[in-house]
Amino acid sequence: MNLNLRSVVIVVAALNLAYFGVEVAVALAIGSVSLFADSIDFLEDASINLLIALALGWSATGRARLGMALAGILLIPGLATLWTAWGKFVAPMPPAALLLSLAGLGALVINVSCAFMLARFRTHGGSLTRAAFLSARNDTVASVAIIVAGIVTSYTHSGWPDFVVGLGIAAMNADAAREVWRAARDEHRTADSERTSS
Numbered sequence: 001m002n003l004n005l006r007s008v009v010i011v012v013a014a015l016n017l018a019y020f021g022v023e024v025a026v027a028l029a030i031g032s033v034s035l036f037a038d039s040i041d042f043l044e045d046a047s048i049n050l051l052i053a054l055a056l057g058w059s060a061t062g063r064a065r066l067g068m069a070l071a072g073i074l075l076i077p078g079l080a081t082l083w084t085a086w087g088k089f090v091a092p093m094p095p096a097a098l099l100l101s102l103a104g105l106g107a108l109v110i111n112v113s114c115a116f117m118l119a120r121f122r123t124h125g126g127s128l129t130r131a132a133f134l135s136a137r138n139d140t141v142a143s144v145a146i147i148v149a150g151i152v153t154s155y156t157h158s159g160w161p162d163f164v165v166g167l168g169i170a171a172m173n174a175d176a177a178r179e180v181w182r183a184a185r186d187e188h189r190t191a192d193s194e195r196t197s198s
Helices: 001-029 032-054 060-073 076-090 097-119 128-157 162-196
Strands: none
Touching: 001 032, 001 097, 001 128, 032 060, 032 076, 032 097, 032 128, 032 162, 060 128, 060 162, 076 162, 097 128, 128 162
C-alpha cells in the first residue's frame, strides 16, 4: 500500500507545483489576493506531498512529529494571504474578473483530481495522509469560491469579493492546521504509549 500511496502523492505534488507556477503568474498580473493565497497553497501542497512520500517508511513517532510540523506549514498560506489582503484593504482595486474565474476553474480541475486520488488513503498513514487530503479538499472549496468571486467582480467591479475569498482561504487553512495538529498529537501519544508498554 505504501508504494501505491507514495506514487499517488508524488503525482499530486507534481500537479500542485505545476499549477503554482500558472496561478502565481496570473495572480501577480491581475493583482488578486485570493489567487495569490491559492498559488501559495499549491506550493505548500506540493511540499506536503513530497514530505509524505519521504516519510512513509518512518516510525509512527517520526510520522507524528512530521505531522505536527505540517500543521505549521498549513498556516503559511493564511499568513501570506493576510499580508497580501492588507495591501488590498488599503487600495481595493478589482482584479480582472474573467482571468480570476478562469484561473479558479483550472485550480478546481487540479484540486478535484488530487482530492479523488487521495480520498482512498485519507484514513491510512495517520496525520500525514490526513494533511494531504484535508489540503486537497480545502483547495477544492477555495477554487469554487474564486470562480464565484470572479463572477461577482464582473458585475460589481469591486475588489471586495476577491478580498473576502482570500480571507476565507486563510481561515480554512487555519482550521486544517488545527485538525492535523490534533491528529498528529494523538498519533504521538499512541506511539509513546505503545513504546512504554512494550
